[in-house]
Amino acid sequence: MSMTLATEENPWARGWRRLRRRKGAMAALFVVVFLIAAALLAPWIAPYDPTQTSFTQVRKAPSWLHWFGTDEVGRDVLSRVLFGARASLSAGLVSVGIAVGAGVPLGLLAGYAGGWVDTVLSRVVDAMLAIPFLILAITLAAFLGPSLGNAMIAIGVTSTPVFIRLTRGQTLGAKVEDYVEAARAVGNPHWRIALRHVLPNIVPPLLVQASLAIAGAIIAEAALSFLGLGQQPPAPSWGSMLNSAQRFLAQAPWMAFWPGFAIFFAVLSFNLLGDGLRDALDPRHK
């Protein structure tokens, strides 16, 4: 066994090598790193305080002083887009973190245990998936109360059933593989088989799904903030910036352009990265 391992390339190294060959995915990865850096470094790189209003600088068009222009109360749009990246990216990461953290263990349980546990969990998943994604997220956020934290919880809970279903399906497939049979034959306890033998083998599809789910979560957070159910003013978020921009379309179109462009770029990158990961990690895809 160790001999074949020594000659065969580590699957992660192979995945990375294949991902690197994909220009679209690598460009997307670059944009993702760039966005994360912008979000982390916002306090240092933003030219202005994102909440600082100025009555002499109301709705100024883009200029050297304000690259992206200013908004209806004279705040710098570039600074707000940079700080807004914090809300959007953290919402994407935290809500998918919640969905993975809850969905993967439950999916493993359903797929591995089978029987009534599986039946109950699968029916709950069906029920949750029967409510359109954004409608469930809005409803949950509305009942929890408007705040960025609650929006993350709402999006996280809404994204969970997809991960339960995916993990369950993959676990059912892995359960009948020879290596799991072998692990069982040598007397491993169930939890050890599930965590050490099944889980590592189903990580690639989960990673792909996570990347696509982050894209979905960023759009959902922007949508909730647009409706006033996410990040609360005056803290900046791309969605709420678009909401106020809509009222000044005729006078200050730049207010609508930049935050929307930021959402588009972030979502496009995670979608492309997800597509690239799927092509790179799928062993059937040569």
Added chain:
Amino acid sequence: MLVFLTRRLLQIIPTLILVSMLIFGLQQLLPGDPALIMAGEERDPQVLQQIREQYRLNEPIPVQYFYWMKGVLAGNLGESMRLKASVASLVAEKLPVTLQLAGMALLIAICIGIPAGIISAVKKETWWDYAANLFALWGLSTPNFWLGILMIFLFSVTLGWLPASGYVRLSEDWKMSLATTIMPAFVLGNALAAVLMRHTRSAMLQAMGADYVRTARAKGLAEGRVVLKHALRNAMTPVITLLALDFGTLLSGAVLTEQIFTIPGFGKLIVDSVFNRDYAVVQGVVLVTATVYITLNLLADIAYVLVNPRLRG
């Protein structure tokens, strides 16, 4: 077939019950006294007492659920505190608006997505294919509320061709009705077109590799005929069933699109009810949405079996 139908029908019952429990359970998330929240601005103790009695808030939760469900099954989805109207009548009033929007969006999506999918599959790995794939990525990544705002800026504010908001019923003035709904329908259809293009492309690629296509080619049929008559007809089956699943995407999209274009449909009803803390309406509307979605899925499954003789068994 009968066995399949019965089994499938029996399967949706537990799902529907769980959906109703989920929607009812949302009420428990509300912080504080639900009667106080449901009353909104109202602080009159008599009104609060009436709400408590009406929703049986003093009874245990399972009992509350039982009475709520009993009402739902009798077609009573509750009352809107704000609009003083039954939720069922509100749904009946708003649903046609959203259905018109969704129908137009679907038409736009089909007109763009299916030809794009066919072309990219037939011209695999050429610039046509790359362009179609880029279009799909654009459609999947553009937030529809941003696209809506950009279109208003271009076609209403700058060019002045179309009204920026509002809605006219189809029966009142069909020209104005189309003018008020064409932009939102396009915004809504854009994302779906991308999904459809991807489905069509992969279904077509699969069909083009099948034996019957090779046979058709070997018979000496023209390539156009092979693609359209033999490959497309078989490829469309999974695409059409997937359309039913995408109905949820349309409803989700309608929420924001109707908000931006101020169209008084189903989606706007949800958002308005959320903001006015009209929770009975939110629950009723979500329940109706889920039921429609589950029913569509069921119909899609049945259609799939009907057109696929091999599955009939």
